[in-house]
Structure formats: C-alpha cells, structure tokens
Amino acid sequence: MRSIDHARESAAAVRLMGFDVDGVLTDGSLYFTPNGDEIKVFSSLDGHGLKMLQQAGIEVVIISGRSSRALELRAANLGIAELHMGVEDKRGCLDGILARRGLPRSAAGYMGDDVVDLPILRACGFSATPADGHAFVREHVGFVTSQPGGRGAVRETCDFLLAAQGRLDVMLQRYLD
Known part of the structure; x- marks a missing residue:
C-alpha cells in the first residue's frame, strides 16, 4: 500500500470513479430465493456518497x-448510467470508457475487494478497497477504508475523494445551512 499522501494526490485527480459490487457495494453475501432470483443488500449511506x-x-x-436485476434497479435508482455487468476484463472495460471520454487512466479510480480486481485497480x-477486502488486495491499493464492504466503505471512499478535491466541506455545509 502506498502512503496516504499519495492516495490524496491521486484522489484529487479523479474525474471518473468505478466500483465493483459484491464485497464493495454489498457485503459480498449472495442470497438466492427458491425461484433462483438473486437478492442484494445495499447501504443507503453508500448510495448518498x-x-x-x-x-x-x-x-x-x-x-x-x-449480473443481477437488483443491481440494475439500484444503479437506475442512483442515476448511474454506466453499468457494466458480467464483465470478465474489467480493465479493458474501463479503458473503453476512458477512451470514449478522452480521459487518461490517471483521472480514473476504482474500488474492488478481491484479487480478480487487481488488474483494474493497478x-x-x-x-x-474495503477494510475486509482480500489481504493481498489491501497491500496493493492506495486507500483502505476502515469500514467493510456494503457497510459504509463506499461512503468513506467517496468522502475521501471529495475531501482530496476540496469539496467535501462545502457539500456537507449545505446540510447545516
């Protein structure tokens, strides 16, 4: 893991932030109904972030x-138009998104929790990564949250990004005005 100062510098340049789902936006548990439908639990705290x-x-x-219908509904609820499910090559997917926007990789961030996320994370x-991300992943990312996946880790990352860009205090102040 790099220094927190390096993480702040990197976060200050982010214009596009990507997130994994299972273990990041959720706690990683997989729930299935007897009919085979998948149920996911998302944090409203993370959603606001x-x-x-x-x-x-x-x-x-x-x-x-x-891929899951629950994720489609959650992304739509949050107004997230760039939803890519069933992706094997996450880094390639991100490169395509960045190319369409004319952004360099240095302007992108990603939050993942398992070793399959390392190519895109790096x-x-x-x-x-969340506090409960795989130990090997925690060694190779710039920022490790104090909160676990699905329980505030995404919000902590969002707050970190906004603070690094000097925007968090202004955004929070409006709730006090």
Missing part, C-alpha cells in the same frame, strides 16, 4: 463480474 460524487461532477461507473490513478 455516490450521489455526492455525481453532484461534484465525478462520474460514477459500476463494473461488475456478475491501472487506475486512484485505487481503494
């Missing part, structure tokens, strides 16, 4: 190796 990123002009994208300017 994603909305704050969008309000600050940081584009939010979701790149997940799995390609981005800013990388993060």
Whole structure:
C-alpha cells in the first residue's frame, strides 16, 4: 500500500470513479430465493456518497463480474448510467470508457475487494478497497477504508475523494445551512 499522501494526490485527480459490487457495494453475501432470483443488500449511506460524487461532477461507473436485476434497479435508482455487468476484463472495460471520454487512466479510480480486481485497480490513478477486502488486495491499493464492504466503505471512499478535491466541506455545509 502506498502512503496516504499519495492516495490524496491521486484522489484529487479523479474525474471518473468505478466500483465493483459484491464485497464493495454489498457485503459480498449472495442470497438466492427458491425461484433462483438473486437478492442484494445495499447501504443507503453508500448510495448518498455516490450521489455526492455525481453532484461534484465525478462520474460514477459500476463494473461488475456478475449480473443481477437488483443491481440494475439500484444503479437506475442512483442515476448511474454506466453499468457494466458480467464483465470478465474489467480493465479493458474501463479503458473503453476512458477512451470514449478522452480521459487518461490517471483521472480514473476504482474500488474492488478481491484479487480478480487487481488488474483494474493497478491501472487506475486512484485505487481503494474495503477494510475486509482480500489481504493481498489491501497491500496493493492506495486507500483502505476502515469500514467493510456494503457497510459504509463506499461512503468513506467517496468522502475521501471529495475531501482530496476540496469539496467535501462545502457539500456537507449545505446540510447545516
């Protein structure tokens, strides 16, 4: 893991932030009904952090190796248009998104929790993992949250990004005015 100062520098340059789902936006548990429908549990705290990123002009994208109707509904609820599910090559997917926007990798961030996320995490300017992300991943990212996946880790990352860009205090102040 790099220094927190390096993580702040990298976070200050982020214009597009990507997130994995299972273990990041959720606690990683997989629930199935007897009919085979998948149920996911999302944190409203994390959801508000994603909305704050969008309000600050940081584009939010979701790149997940799995597909689910629950995720489609959650992304739509949050106004996230760039939803990529069933992706095997997450780094390639991100490169395509960046190319369409004319952004360098240094302007991108990604939050993942398992070793399959390392190629995309290492390609981005800013990388993060939840406190309960795989130990090997925690060694190779710029920012490790104090909160676990699905329980505030995404919000902590969003707040970190906004603070690094000097926007968090202004965004929070409006709730006090």
